[in-house]
Amino acid sequence: MRISARADYAVRAALELAVRQEDGDPVKAETIAVAQAIPHKFLEGILGDLRRAGVVDSRRGGGGGYRLARAASAITVADVIRAVDGPIVSVRGERPTGLSYQGTAEPLLPLWIALRANVRRILEGVTLADLAADALPQPVRDLAAEPESWENP
Template sequence: MRISARADYAVRAALELAVRQGDGTVKAEEIATAQDIPHKFLEGILGDLRRGGIAVSRRGGGGGYRLAREATEITVADVIRAVDGPIVSVRGERPTELSYRGTAEPLLPLWIALRAGVRRVLEGVTIADLATGTLPETVQLLAAEPASWTNP
């Protein structure tokens, strides 16, 4: 599975909004600078986050962006879906829309299991978890495995 630059930037932008939640709205330029994200690219991402119900915006001199709801209610999966669509797809299709015949039949449950595992991790981590640096124990255990840090 690949995490796109768009998804990475979107999670970083949501995280930046979470840590600045008490400051009111945050300008796109401030997020871009703080997270080293190209400003024009970020504008499109923030638009997707707004349309996806993750962020809200206000125009004008005191305008900017803020989270649409509490950071404890927004998962990493929510953010990724807002900018990239389904979490796991095969050839651009959702695994449940696929069918295989013959020797390829075991692929479908494999793709479904992969999607379930990825969902379990990404839906189990909120933007608030990231903002406080307190990842769920299941994620910490996975990350603590030495094999998790190596490329075969």
């Protein structure tokens, strides 16, 4: 699995909104771009995708900007990634459930389904509130603590 720059930037932008949202004022795209070192024009497109997906709201004008559309505890990392990149795990651009294999390749389908299930379990189990509080769920912390997790074979 590959996390695109677009998905990485989207999660960082949403996290920035989660952290800054406590004062209730919308946050300008430029503020997010500077805080997270994201190219401003690229960020505008990402924020548009997040708005269309219902992850963020926007307000125009001098006091305008962006804010999360729901509580940070109700938005998962998976929600953010899907908003900008589509399905979490795809094979050749298709969801694994839409694939079929024959012959010796038949065992691939359950492998891709299992991969998708594990990735979804992690990304759907972590909310923006978890990240904002630096409080990843224990199973995620346990996986990240395994030395093999940090090695590139």
